[in-house]
Amino acid sequence: MxxxxxxxxxxxxxxxxxxxxxxxxxxxxxxxxxLMSGIGTVNMGHNHPEIVGAVEKQLHRGWHGSNFFQYDQQEQVAAQLADMTGLHRVFFANSGTEANEAAIKLARKATGREEIVSFTQSFHGRTYGSMAATGQAKIHEGYAPLPDGFTYAPYNDTEQAEKYITSDTAAVIVETIQGEGGVVPGTQAFLEKVDTLAKANGALLIIDEVQTGMGRTGEQFSYQKFGLDPDIVTVAKGLGNGFPVAAMMGKEALQSYFGPGSHGTTLGGNPLAMAAVHATLNVLNTPxxxxxxxxxxxxxxxxxxxxxxxxxxxxxxxxxxxxxxxxxxxxxxxxxxxxxxxxxxxxxxxxxxxxxxxxxxxxxxxxxxxxxxxxxxxxxxxxxxx
Ligand SMILES: Cc1ncc(COP(=O)(O)O)c(C=O)c1O
CATH class of the missing domain: 3.90.1150.10 (Aspartate Aminotransferase, domain 1)
Structure with missing residues (x-):
């Protein structure tokens, strides 16, 4: 063809x-x-009447004004996410890789450190920062030079984690279950150790919930099952039930590092996407x-x-x-x-x-x-x- x-x-x-x-x-x-939900995105099923209805309603009220405007829809969704996670600051983007890119940038700025630790066989996206954080050589092939400062610790290895996460680490980015890497669950001991090491070294803990979030593993977000305390959580895929939208959620104390002009995206958090997310979160939280x-x-x-x-x-x-x-x-x-x-x-x-x-x-x-x-x-x- x-x-x-x-x-x-x-x-x-x-x-x-x-x-x-x-x-x-x-x-x-x-x-x-x-049995695939558009690669883990259409979690609430295709053509969900409540979600389609919400997008349809917004469709005729204006798609996009730009982030120069106050958007009530963004505030409403950010409040919903904050209620669910206890992370009181949200930045909206359009895809998982962008949410991780924002997380990496914020972590470097907030800590003044360069090193990002991720794990072998991880997947965090295809843009340069997220690709560099991805611990798979085949994803990097042909794209050198990648940004500096990324190291890959073996996944589920608590001893090795101690060697990689140090006082030079800006952030550790981890999936609780490696999705693209082969559906490999992280162990409780390993994930707890990563959380503890990050805190002991003044590094931020970023949990990538792009694939595991939005109810996929039986919790709203999978880190909740492990009792972890992330500084930043990224989510996309199922956030708008397959509508292109993503979010980076972070602790309130991080807000001063992401002031006006520090980061942005033209279409991120547009009202159409927010309508999809608002309705999707309502469905997710249905008893x-x-x-x-x-x-x-x-x-x-x-x-x-x-x-x-x-x-x-x-x-x-x-x-x-x-x-x-x-x-x-x-x-x-x-x-x-x-x-x-x-x-x-x-x-x-x-x-x-x-x-x-x-x-x-x-x-x-x-x-x-x-x-x-x-x-x-x-x-x-x-x-x-x-
Ligand atoms: C854990 C994880 N992070 C990030 C991404 C990248 O998301 P996107 O394809 O929306 O950029 C994916 C995509 O599969 C993923 O599984």
Missing amino acids: STHLFPTYKRWDLTFESANGDTITTPDGREFID GLLSGVEAKSKHALQHLREQCEASEMVTEVRGAGLMIGIACGQPVAPILTKLQEKGVVALPAGEKVIRLLPPLTISEERLAQGLDTVMGAIKETAKTKA
Whole structure:
């Protein structure tokens, strides 16, 4: 097919036509169970009436005035986020990488230090600062020189963390579960140690909740499960249920370092995005939503682990909430293709992990149907290989 697009994405042989709830439809009328939520963004399901209604209402009242104006919508959403996190200052951006970029800049300015510590196999985005913080060589390839001052400590290694986090560290940036890196959960001991070391050394703790936030792991934000005390939290993806918007939240004491002219973005926090976020947060905070995620998670993990016990291909089923990784002993691309033939879309995480990020609103029955299909595709692929 002729194209005018840069080939930056390895696209599937599927065209997106429309989506509703947990179903995606292609132009030829085929329907797919969605176990990926637009890469962990459409957490409340596609076409959610409350969220669509809120955006539609704002659409006709003006999209954008610029950050020269006072925006009541930004204040309202910032107050909601502050209530949820105890972080009383918010900066709005448009994507996860931008939120992390803001966090890195703020950390350097606030501490007067240069060093940013992140972890091997982490992913924080594709712009220069966030890319430099990303602990994967393949992401850096061809883009030298990267900004100085970034080091990568081994993930889940408490002893090594002590060597990396020092009195020269401006900030430590960490995911509580590495998403792109293979759905690798951080241990309680490791994450607590990172928090303690950051505080002991006067460094800031930045938690990247771009993939784990917004209910994905069964809490509003995943760090809450570990009882951590971050100075900065970044969020995007699910923040506006897939509407392009991001936020960097920080402790109030950091505000003086981000004064007028220190940072900015033209479209960040526009009223249309704020309408999406306000409605999405209301849905997230609906009683029963998060306990529902926990219940579905428990059944899903148990079911998958039982089914995979005898599998020669699956080495581990891991994750939290509805962020689940099925680690396989071989590349998962053929399994994902087979899954699509059977009417389910799911993701890879790295080469050998199947990543499941269904909408949090998916029903138990529909999720079970999707998971059975995943198991079927794994079994069939194992047979074909033999
Ligand atoms: C943990 C994490 N941080 C940052 C990003 C970058 O977000 P975006 O693609 O919106 O720039 C991602 C994207 O996958 C992510 O998973």
